[in-house]
Amino acid sequence: MAGRKKIKDKNGKRRLQSRILMEEMIGRPLMPKEVVHHIDENPSNDSTDNLQLFDSRAEHNRHHLLGKRRKRPEFFVCAGCGEEVPYPKTGRRRKYCTPECYRTTLAGEGNPNYRHGLHVKGRG
Ligand SMILES: [Zn+2]
Ligand SMILES: [Zn+2]
Numbered sequence: 001m002a003g004r005k006k007i008k009d010k011n012g013k014r015r016l017q018s019r020i021l022m023e024e025m026i027g028r029p030l031m032p033k034e035v036v037h038h039i040d041e042n043p044s045n046d047s048t049d050n051l052q053l054f055d056s057r058a059e060h061n062r063h064h065l066l067g068k069r070r071k072r073p074e075f076f077v078c079a080g081c082g083e084e085v086p087y088p089k090t091g092r093r094r095k096y097c098t099p100e101c102y103r104t105t106l107a108g109e110g111n112p113n114y115r116h117g118l119h120v121k122g123r124g
Pocket of ligand 2: 078079080081082083096097098101
């Protein structure tokens, strides 16, 4: 995806720049359910003026739907990395920004919804 920047945090882990910047702004680590929203709706603009914190995906989605009579939001929040990503112009609803993110959640690493010992199966 164009512009979405990953940088290393102080623990040397590659994470989204917007989330690391927000943690610096509020002085604490973000909880996995918290969403960093881009005020100008440009996910590549990680200027601190452009970042806004929402408590949950539901809150965040409500914000995007405000003032818009669209059934489908223009952005969704990736279930893997928690970053908001534009919906593709065509195609189905997606949960993850990239296949890489999807695989990350299968491995359990960095997955906010991961439960110990629970694995997603290919069928069923
Ligand atoms: Zn947003
Ligand atoms: Zn992602």
